[in-house]
Amino acid sequence: xxxxxxxxxxxxxxxxxxxxxxxxxxxxxxxxxxxxxxxxxxxxxxxxxxxxxxxxxxxxxxxxxxxxxxxxxxxxxxxxxxxxxxxxxxxxxxxxxxxxxxxxxxxxxxxx
Amino acid sequence: xxxxxxxxxxxxxxxxxxxxxxxxxxxxxxxxxxxxxxxxxxxxxxxxxxxxxxxxxxxxxxxxxxxxxxxxxxxxxxxxxxxxxxxxxxxxxxxxxxxxxxxxxxxxxxxxxxxxxxxxxxxxxxxxxxxxxxxxxxxxxxxxxxxxxxxxxxxxxxxxxx
Numbered sequence: 001x002x003x004x005x006x007x008x009x010x011x012x013x014x015x016x017x018x019x020x021x022x023x024x025x026x027x028x029x030x031x032x033x034x035x036x037x038x039x040x041x042x043x044x045x046x047x048x049x050x051x052x053x054x055x056x057x058x059x060x061x062x063x064x065x066x067x068x069x070x071x072x073x074x075x076x077x078x079x080x081x082x083x084x085x086x087x088x089x090x091x092x093x094x095x096x097x098x099x100x101x102x103x104x105x106x107x108x109x110x111x112x
Numbered sequence: 113x114x115x116x117x118x119x120x121x122x123x124x125x126x127x128x129x130x131x132x133x134x135x136x137x138x139x140x141x142x143x144x145x146x147x148x149x150x151x152x153x154x155x156x157x158x159x160x161x162x163x164x165x166x167x168x169x170x171x172x173x174x175x176x177x178x179x180x181x182x183x184x185x186x187x188x189x190x191x192x193x194x195x196x197x198x199x200x201x202x203x204x205x206x207x208x209x210x211x212x213x214x215x216x217x218x219x220x221x222x223x224x225x226x227x228x229x230x231x232x233x234x235x236x237x238x239x240x241x242x243x244x245x246x247x248x249x250x251x252x253x254x255x256x257x258x259x260x261x262x263x264x265x266x267x268x269x270x271x272x273x274x
Contacts (some may be wrong), residue, residue, distance in 0.1 A: 015164050016249050019254065037272045042178045052221045053213070070267075071217035071231075074245040097242045097255030101218070101233070104241060107271045 025092045030075045032093040035067065037108045040087035042066060046079035055079065063111050070096060070104040115240045131261040133206060134180065137169035140262060141203065145196050146228065147186025150246040151213040155183065162215035163249040170256060176203045181259065187215040187228040188235055200236050208239040210259055212252060 016023070025031070042064050047055045052072045058065045079088050098104050113119075141157050158165045159172065174180055176199045188196055198208070211232045214220035224230025232238050242255035257263040 014161055016162050016250075017166070018253060020162070023250050035272070037274060052139045052192065052219075052223065069218070070243045071241065072214050072223075073243060074214055074221050094244065094248050094251045095254045096244070096247075096251065096267050097240055097258045097266050099240055099258065101241060103265070103267045103269050104217075104243060105269050107269075109271065109273045112274070 008076065015078060025094065029092050030077050030090045032070065032096055033073065033075070033079060033090050035066070035068070035080075035108055036087045036089065039085045040066065040108060041085055043084075044082070045082050046088060049078045049082050051076060051078065059112075063100055063109050065110075066108045068106050069101075070106070071101055127261075130206070134208075134260050135262060137171065138178050138181055138256065139171050139173045139212065140181045140183050140256075141173055141176045141199070142183045142185070143176075143196060143199055145184055145186040145192040145216070145232070146189030147213065147215060151185035151215075154246045154249055154252060155185070155212070158249050158252060164246045165253060165256070168215060168253075168256075169225045176200075177202050180207055181256075182207065182209045182215050182236075183212055184209060184236070185212050187222045187224075188232055189228050190226075193235060194270055196232075196235060208259060209236050210240045210242065210255060211238045212242045212244075212255070213242060214243055214245045217243055220245065 042057065044057050047057045052074055054069045054072045056067045075090065077090055080090050096104070144152060157163060176182065182200060182203060184196065209232065211217050215222060216232045219228060219230035222228050229235060240255050240259045242252060244251050247255070254263065258265050
């Protein structure tokens with residue numbers, strides 16, 4: 001019995017102190033994808049390869065619009081692999097809860 | 113007072129009443145509407161000693177009739193549509209619905225097909241969306257805190273116009 005008590009006291013408290021303390025994720029974690037708008041050329045490679053079709057490229061007569069909707073994203077990283085200009089990167093962010101679908105969208109608009 | 117002011121005052125009163133009811137403890141019923149079980153593994157790991165949600169007053173219950181929150185995973189398959197509606201009707205008011213995972217948000221990788229509806233918000237009114245495939249336990253805790261009104265959401269719509 002005293003062995004068990006000694007082990008319990010030695011191991012201490014294991015509960016993670018989230019959300020009081022920030023949680024740091026490891027190096028290879030695949031979090032929210034973010035655009036780098038300066039490098040994007042609107043080529044459409046990422047739109048073709050996305051497995052859940054969350055990337056959308058639209059063209060009207062006055063602008064081109066690239067939209068990513070985080071609602072259906074599976075964080076696979078294929079868009080980052082295929083982009084030849086490194087215009088989309090998977091960051092380490094995971095706190096993405098939102099009350100509306102309107103907020104879970106990121107858009108680049110470019111006038112032609 | 114004009115009618116807009118009155119609506120605003122009523123909205124604030126409703127918001128503070130919601131915080132009073134849901135801000136103390138939550139009873140969650142988890143509903144699997146045809147998921148791949150990745151999100152269920154994360155929900156199960158929320159009850160282990162490392163990510164303990166019981167310290168926030170959140171309890172996972174076994175029946176929708178005891179629940180305040182429905183945590184729905186999976187793109188709702190057509191086979192589970194009736195079961196999900198019956199569960200929603202069996203949950204007493206006040207209640208809210210949390211869509212966990214990419215599939216519950218808009219169908220995810222399965223989308224809207226002959227087999228699945230394409231997201232929970234085609235069937236039920238959703239209050240909080242938690243993206244992720246599967247979302248980390250910390251992300252689920254953050255989403256539940258946003259629903260309880262204890263933390264503010266960080267995501268905002270970003271539009272870059274060039």
